[in-house]
Amino acid sequence: MIEFITSLVPADIAAHAPALLIGVPLILAPLAAMMPNGRLAWLISIFATGFSLVMAIVMLAQVRSVEGGAVISYAMGGWLPDAGIEFRIDALNSMILLLVTTIGFLATIFGWPSIKAEIREAKRAMFMSAYLVCFLGLCGVAATGDAFNLFVFLEISSISTYVLVALGATRDRRALPASANYLMMGTIGASFFVVGVGFLYAATGTLNMAELAERLQDAQNNKAVLAGYAFILVGLGLKAAMFPLHQWLPNAYAYSPSFVTMFLAATATKVALYALVRFLFTVFGLEFSFEGSTLVWILMPMGIAAMVACSFQAVFQTDVRRTLAYSSVAQVGYMLLGISIGTAAGVSAGLFHLVNHAVIKGALFMALAGVVLTYKGTTLNDFRGLGRSAPWTMTAFAIAAVSLIGVPLTAGFQSKVALGTALFENGWWWGVAVVMFSSLLAVIYMGRILEAVFFRAPINPNKKRKEAPLLILIPLWILALANIWIGVQGGFVAGLADDAAASLFIGGAR
Amino acid sequence: MTTPTERDANGRFIKNEADSTEINHGADDMHPVSKILFGWVENKRTPLALLVLVIVVCVGLFAVDVFHHRHEYLHFAEATGFYALWGFGAFALAVLSGWPLGKLLRRSEDYYGEADTVPNDVEDKQ
Amino acid sequence: MTSLLSQINPGLLLIVVGFIGCLVPVQRVRQAMMVATPVIGVIMLALADRGTSLAVANVMGIDLILYKVDSLNFIFGLAFLIASFLNAIYALHTDDRLQDGMALAYAGAAVAATFAGDLMTLFIFWEITAVSSVFLILRAGTKAAYQASMRYLGIQVLSGVLLLDGLAYVYKANGTLTLDTLGSFTSFDDPGAKFIFAAFAIKAAFPFLHNWLQDAYPKATVVGAVVLSAFTTKLAVYAFARMFPGFEILIWIGAFMTVFPVFFAVIENDLRKVLSYSLNNQLGFMICAIGIGTPLAINGAAAHAFAHIIYKGLLFMSVGAVLYRVGTAKASELGGLYKSMPWTTLFCIIGAVSISAFPLFSGFVAKSMTMSAVATEGYVIVWAMLLFASAGVLEHSGIKIPYFTFFGHDSGKRVKEAPFNMLLAMGIASFICIAIALPAFVPGFGYNWLYDMLPCTATAPADVCLASGKEIKVYEPYTFDHILTQMQLLMLAVLAFMLLKRFGLYPPERPGTILDTDWLYRKPGYGLAKWCGTVWGKVGPTMTGVAGGISGKAFDRLEGVFSPQGRLARGGLTSSMAMWSAVLLGVVMLVVLIAR
Structure with missing residues (x-):
């Protein structure tokens, strides 16, 4: 499959894949904004995200062509680092890029019915344009090898996200305060991050991450480096919805347009988490004596707090969107716990869960968008009896839900086992207990929804049998089946995660 | 189907004497096979005859035990009439314990708020 | 043909036909399937060789031995198949697709679990028995049956989870999950033995773990109670005989x-x-x-x-x-x-x-x-x-x-x-x-x-x-x-x-x-849960409100975050987030400085 797609791409294009992956959506975004109607803008977006997906696959193939993973270094405009901006793709980047572009592509296809229902015609072209900008921003974060450039891309994606969230106001006015909150919080996070990068620049005189990593070795005790580390950790932690800096997330997810929720849930926090991993293990590293302590004293407790507290919060929500949003924060906790182990196996488990969670939440929010489209409401009561009126949508939802819980033969089970194994090997057996407990809470909050869907009679018995449209059902089922595929044949994704973690630990980028 | 509705203090249904005579002796009321298989139950002397029969059998079984020495892995079980007494005693204990246990553990049928436990696939509900 | 028949676990056939049966609307056709399948199952069992792994599948790098007959599981499997045949006849007067199909699938899962050659296969069918059997209670259609079925499902799935835990230990210790002489435990100190014992104990309705049985079976349908009585507990008995x-x-x-x-x-x-x-x-x-x-x-x-x-x-x-x-x-x-x-x-x-x-x-x-x-x-x-x-x-x-x-x-x-x-x-x-x-x-x-x-x-x-x-x-x-x-x-x-x-x-x-x-x-457990819910709903906000009055704005924010009704949406949580960011930044700096 990968070989086949790669073979279709001309060599000239493949050589410039990193630039084209970002560049094509960048060029097409203003074009989409100029389109006379939303449908054309949507078609352009499909092309743009699809093209990026092909580029991501090409880069994955290039990285995997060498045993142990090649590193593609692409100098933008031919300007070499330090002066120029470098795009640097190793096993980790290529995995994240593949994830973002795949989800982006599926989301774009699925989005149209939902956008038509929730966004006014006059704004649809602009909406698609903003979406493309957000998409390319996320891709840029995952591709760049330059710390400041990473900040720029992060802000590109964030600012367009604020717009996207605010457009949910057509459906629910509360989207406006949610967006404003997100804006302020995101800005705080970004500022922290850029301050941190500034400190590092002051200490080393470079912004290229590979260079930074080398020069930081000699500046381990520099106070500016320490401060920079703290600012970067907190800034990226906020963007990744690390507990307790997650509070922007539930409202942003709950009130933004369904399409945006689905896209953000599956990609935005994941990319921020990638950036965090990149800084923790490439730019800095476990040789920095303080890093191990922050893993144990900051990331691990915050991860566990998220797993427990936010799962509890999810249990008590009455709106399904908010349940899923809190669940997302809890799942970020799993990833943080994995990363905080600080071993290759732990980071690999965290990354594995990152991908799986994107696939799971993507499917869940897609199904949710289908429900919003056909039945409007998203409270638990609105879900009653949907199993009978929309069996296809709800079966896919149920598959993703059991995967989230971690039932064997699903993706969620695989990554939880990987996480449990890594915890065990590190002697953190109590971590396994926390994972089990949090999974139990997941059983409760997803079980409540599934019970309402499949066992309760609908409140309004006149509710007609009405499935989500085919444009939603097809990407939804692709993601649902991906859950089972990863669950049964987890090797491919687990392999990607292993390679990615290995590239961090044998100094892939260094 | 006739269903009496009144109950006595024990929760049993109170039958109208006239009804029961008719039911017991009405020729059309009984399944033909039942007359062949269980007609003897109707006889008023049956209970007493049964009791006598069982007593005779029990005495007989006990008598065999007196004259016949059994071989057991557990030697105390070789005592004469061990099984007979154990059976009698165990049964009586189990039944008689029903009195205090019933007082202790029995609650109203609606105790858990689920009085209706008759499934939907019985004939009357279909 | 005979060689093919002798190499498929009859339980799998029953499960597949059972699921298909749920979709067959014509009563007589479906019932013919329900009655005939156990008979075919008995024939398949009679043809099977003893003591060898007859069907192996590799999933996730673990060899699943789907079908292995020996003299211990043969008699259990045969009894299950006969029971399934009798149950199908007993159900002929009803026209209930879901009940017919699930009864057969449930029987099939029990048979398949009996002939499983390794723990993972056992676990999979163990869970299928739990999920398929719950319909036999649900179909009674009463509120009592619904609630009992949910309790039943919870307990049965818990048994499965415990089995899975134990299985993970066994796999880690032995590197294999096969159920043969080595598969049975010798003491409770063996890795995973306690978990697996607990899993089996639930299904075998051990004292104090027993009342899912008395709770659920009497509330099942007329047919359902007959079906239920045959499989789950005897499967557990077999599992005990195999492993303990x-x-x-x-x-x-x-x-x-x-x-x-x-x-x-x-x-x-x-x-x-x-x-x-x-x-x-x-x-x-x-x-x-x-x-x-x-x-x-x-x-x-x-x-x-x-x-x-x-x-x-x-x-x-x-x-x-x-x-x-x-x-x-x-x-x-x-x-x-x-x-x-x-x-x-x-x-x-x-x-x-x-x-x-x-x-x-x-x-x-x-x-x-x-x-x-x-x-x-x-x-x-x-x-x-x-x-x-x-x-x-x-x-x-x-x-x-x-x-x-x-x-x-x-x-x-x-x-x-x-x-x-x-x-x-x-x-x-x-x-x-x-x-x-x-x-x-x-x-x-x-x-x-x-x-x-x-x-x-x-x-x-x-x-x-x-x-x-x-x-x-x-x-x-x-x-x-x-x-x-x-x-x-x-x-x-x-x-x-x-x-x-x-x-x-x-x-x-x-x-x-x-x-x-x-x-x-x-009673007390349900009451406690209900009480907690009430507390959460009423006392919780009041309590945090009081605390908020004492400690100022920070607690207001916390309350907003933890209250379920999403007061966050009214805005103004930015300051709390900013505060948290600052606090966390301080903590990180502190940790970094100390660790240096």
């Missing part, structure tokens, strides 16, 4: 398990619940035998399981037939039904004398092996407890069920005889009860037929039989002493019944709910 033979604690658990249900069954009014308690009591005999672990005891457990599946099914069928016609299964509302349901009466009596272990009926040839094995090993107290329980069985299953339903105080209810299909199923079950118990006048018939299938025969003993090191001997049930003692025990007990009844000492059947340990989670 000779564990001494099982002897004591089993003995206790035979005794305590006797007392509950005496006072229980719902006859299907009486049968559920009786089921528990019978399981006790099997568990006790597995704990003894000698070849004779393992044979006793297997034979008892086989006989029990048939006669317990028969008893549930007869009470079900009464429930179907009369609309109630409460002893206080029944009586005198022999007049209108003579065939049902007859079959019920056959089931009752079988479970009571009268000579010439199946309980006699099966249970006596266990008794004998316990006596041989010198467990005096256990033996006395089992003997007490034998008299107890006679009380609640042998006398109470038929007497209060069909004889006793005439309720005046006159109904039609049970539908023909029910009578047919009961008739076949009755025939089996007698056929496998007759003295072996002709070799290979009568009880010899049953004994030849047992795990521990001289020709092909199962692995577990050799573990205890005891000699495998041929057991002879029809000795003069054995018949004599059994008759003494039973006839004197019958005499006790007659005397107690005559002197008015027999407690009357009264309507009511009998408290069992499920009270703990259904």
